Amino acid sequence: MRWVEDLFQGHTVIVGTTGSGKSNTLRFLARKAVEKGRRATILDWCGEHGLGFLTPFLPRIPFSDVRELLPTVLEETLRPSSGGISIGYAVTEGLEVAESWEELVVFLKTRALKRDMGAMAALRRLVPLYRRGVLVDGKLEEDLFSDTVLDLSNLPPFERRICLSMLLALIYSRAVSGVLGGDLCVFIDEAWQIHTGFEGMPVTLTMLMELRKYDVNVFAVYQEPLKQLLRYNMVVHTLGHQSRLEYFYSLFPAGVDKLRVGEAYVYTLNRRKWVKVKVPITKAEHVVNARVPRTTLLQEKKEGKVQYSKPSLEERIRRLEKEVEMLKKRLNLKC
Ligand SMILES: Nc1ncnc2c1ncn2[C@@H]1O[C@H](COP(=O)(O)OP(=O)(O)O)[C@@H](O)[C@H]1O
Ligand SMILES: [Mg+2]
DSSP states (O other): OHHHHHHTSSOEEEEOOTTSSHHHHHHHHHHHHHHTTOEEEEEESSSOOBBTTBEEEBOOEEHHHHTTTHHHHHHHHHTTTSOHHHHHHHHHHHHHHOSSHHHHHHHHHHHHHTTOHHHHHHHHHHHHHHHTTOEESSOBSSOTTSSEEEEOTTSOHHHHHHHHHHHHHHHHHHHHTTOSOSSEEEEETTGGGGGTTOOSOOHHHHHHHHGGGGTEEEEEEESSOOGGGTTSEEEEOOOGGGGGSHHHHHHSOTTGGGOOTTEEEEEOTTTOSEEEEEOOOOOOSBOOOOOSBSOOBHHHHHTTOOOOSSOOHHHHHHHHHHHHHHHHHHHTOOO
16 A cells, blocks of 8 residues: 555645544554554544554653743643633743742742732643643653553543643654654644644644654644645545535545545645545554553652552642742741
């Protein structure tokens, strides 16, 4: 199947209406990637990609890897719905003093006490990820992106969007700093979730596209073909009655509205023409419900304990004590 080979050159956008076969195509291509001996990771929005050859884990995001990109990622993911700009502002201020997620949360709490709306909103979004063990302080011991499914399905919807954007930022920052390693395929189901609501090309996606320089192929699933995405390889499943829009008619081959589930038109930059294909079915082997993180942290290993998403009572008390200490310091209380 030459079209499959061609898709591994450059990035690929997979579009189609709900139920048209996008996720199946994503799994099929992920398996091909593994068969080709490439490293692969699926960012799994709904927990539907439990595959025998890739292991599902809860993602973990170390503070130091994403700190620089954090305000941008938060602003962008939350705009226009949840005061993205004021969240970004509060977080930017916090990053001037904080050296860890823990310290950032404490800083935001101090601000929130003074009714700073940006800080309150930022806390509302970050704390659930922090509590679940997705935001971690410390260094990851293993490679998060080789042959894994990173399962986001246990996170609440808004936090899930943030987590997805942060994972992209993590991949990007690791690539730029030379620790990601090349020959990686990143599969992102429901990638449109990181920028619903506006037409502009988000920074997160731009970063992702930059990844070609670092030998990373991205396969991203969208519900409809955004104009900015037409510069990549395309797999177009049926778009439902949307394909009757004049815009889509002129763009895609006639018959795109008559495609059945699993059929698609593929356009690759190598061949520069449309071919009709039937994507082989690739079933998920089990439902993902990952509550265990991929990697232990170095200090967890040293202490001989692996901390899963729920921190122990002692750990929570320790965090609270540290919080009280820092709050006192910041509020300048003499008590
Ligand atoms: N190539 C295919 N051949 C046969 N059935 C398919 C194919 N692709 C998907 N399906 C079936 O169609 C349904 C929806 O597929 P899915 O890939 O989840 O769609 P989407 O992600 O676009 O919503 C699933 O039940 C799946 O088994
Ligand atoms: Mg799907």
